[in-house]
Amino acid sequence: MFSSPIGRLTVFFIVLFGFVLGPGPEPARADIGAFILIDAKSGNVLEENNATRKWYPASLTKMMTAYVTFKAIREGRATLKSAVVQSKNSLSEPPSKMGFKVGTRFTIETALKIILIKSANDVAVALGEAVSGSEAAFIAAMNAEARRLGMTNTRFTNPHGLPDNGQVTTARDMAILAMALRKDFPESKDFYNHPGIRFGKKTLRSANREFLLRVPGANGMKTGYICNSGYNVAASVSRRGRTLIAIILGAGSGLERTAFARQLFDKGFKKRRGGRNVASLTGTSGNPPANGYCRRNRSPGAKAYMARFDMKNEPSGGFLFFRSANDKQLKKVDESGFTLANGKPDWAKILDRTLGPRRVAYRPLQVGLGNPTGSPKASGSVAGAGIPASDIPVPSANPVRRAQTQIREKLQNTAQGSSSGAISQASAAAIPQATADASTQAAPGSIFRKGLDFTVPVPTPSPRK
Structure with missing residues (x-):
């Protein structure tokens, strides 16, 4: 066979493709639990791995909190100027929080900016109480919207995403929510595309700020973290009239989720067509990670970051895209270019080389209490919301x-x-x-x-x- 022209030609192409593709495509790195990249307009899937595996959403939950609130505004049950009141129940939430005194009144507009940029948990609860009359009724509304949107593996037990193993989702479901938030309420983009807020003399930075300031076309959306989920992000980028949405669950650090998202978008915009539609991904491909995920999936460190995400050394093809950094690649990394004189990593240079230089200046959005004009027309009861009482999750007590x-x-x-x-x-x-x-x-x-x-x-x- 190998002596014939056809045989020699066959061997040539095998060697050629082996050189280009490497040892063959591997599954996504172990330190990214699940991800999906979709076209925001069509919903076509450009890349995905474990997209239907159940995962803990952490603060990506607040996208649904915002969605339910925007819907209440559209239906005339509230306005951006409606009052939100800090209650004793909402104040009892752990940080991240604003910590307003009980009885403090502020507008829904302020609350939305705070939860989508700063991710304050106490404000998320107060907002839910204002919109639906009680936290339980708001959680029921969140689950009702999840069912209506087709988020088949999602269950909410709180409006903020703090630890509760009963609160689960998938990358696929979060992509559907992110797409719906952009499509149904385009005004929401004015709330989640800011790198920080300024409240009085305090400046509060978004965990998504470096993505927004450095990645070309970045315009949102939300980050999240609890130990059991690792670092999550819902991100969106628009380039040349096209918008893509990425959901990344279970990264080992904030920088890793951001660098992985940047890499995902860069490759995704080179693809003109996707495969299946996100809605057609059905079933469940696995259970959430065991408790203590963050302790098993630690930050890979500066050298590994550079081996995986340094834009100067990324392959031009897309086949090596999701490959982990192996020992051979790590040995090739020249640490002198991103190490300070004291031997510690120069994170400013690492950010420049893995995300790109800052393209826009950091300008936090000025936020105040606003001038509340009234309360939302919340029913205050589950029956009034048209949601069966059996569908109200009862959050487990935290001793x-x-x-x-x-x-x-x-x-x-x-x-x-x-x-x-x-x-x-x-x-x-x-x-x-x-x-x-x-x-x-x-x-x-x-x-x-x-x-x-x-x-x-x-x-x-x-x-x-």
């Missing part, structure tokens, strides 16, 4: 959060001079000092509860997150 709340209340009573509320030093040590300081009163005229606002805890600035 840690309950214990912290009880200790906080005792600390507050102690601070006010109540001897009946005294607690031991051991009990006080059971919660962070920042939480213990929550009992102190804010400065006169402040809308924030001191120690409970967005300044607690204060994370160390890092370009990787």
Whole structure:
């Protein structure tokens, strides 16, 4: 066979394709749990892996919170100027949060900007209470919209995405939601395409800011993180009159999800046609990751980032696109180009080389309480919302959060001079000092509860997150 012209030609093409394709396409890296890339207009799937595997949405949940709110506005049950009130229930949510005092009133417009840019959990609950009359009724409305949109593997138990293993989705379902949010409410783009907000003298950065500031055509949408999900993102990019949407679940760090999204879009815009429509992906391809996913799927480190995402060394073809960085590739990485004099990674250079230089200046959106003019016309009951009571998820109690709340209340009573509320030093040590300081009163005229606002805890600035 090999001595004949046809045989030699066959061997030539085998060698040629082996050289171009490498050892053959591999499944996506283990440190990306699931992803999908779709055309925002047609819904055609350009790339996907594990798109129907169940996963925890984390703060991507807030896209549905926004969707239900925009629908209430369109149906005349609320306006952007309608009042949202910080309740005791909403204030009890853990950070990220704004921490307005109970009774503080602000507009739905302000609430939407805060949840989509800053991702404040307490405001998400307060918004749900305003729109539907109660948190439970709002959660029921979220699930009703998920069913109507065809999000077949999605179940919501809260409006923010904080840990609850009963709250699940898939990359496919989140892509359907992201596409619907853009299509049904194009005005939503004015809320999620900002890299940060400025509230008074405080500047609050979006976790999606580097993507928005560096990737050509980037215009949204939402990030999310809890330990059990890893780093998630719903992202959108428009170039040459075409918009693509990517959902990435389970990255090992904020930079990885952003760099992977950038790479996904760059390759995706080179494809003119997709295969199946996102709605045609049915069934379930797996269960969510086991508890503690973030501890098993750690950040790969600067050298591995550069081996995988350095735009100077990316192959021009699309076949090596989702390949992991192996030992051979790591050995080829020259660390001198992105290492500081003290030997630590130069993250500014790494961002430039994996995402590109900043194309626009960082300009946070100015946000205030607004001037609320009234309350939404919420039914206040599940029956009034036309949703069966059996469809209302009952969130499981969080004993840690309950214990912290009880200790906080005792600390507050102690601070006010109540001897009946005294607690031991051991009990006080059971919660962070920042939480213990929550009992102190804010400065006169402040809308924030001191120690409970967005300044607690204060994370160390890092370009990787």
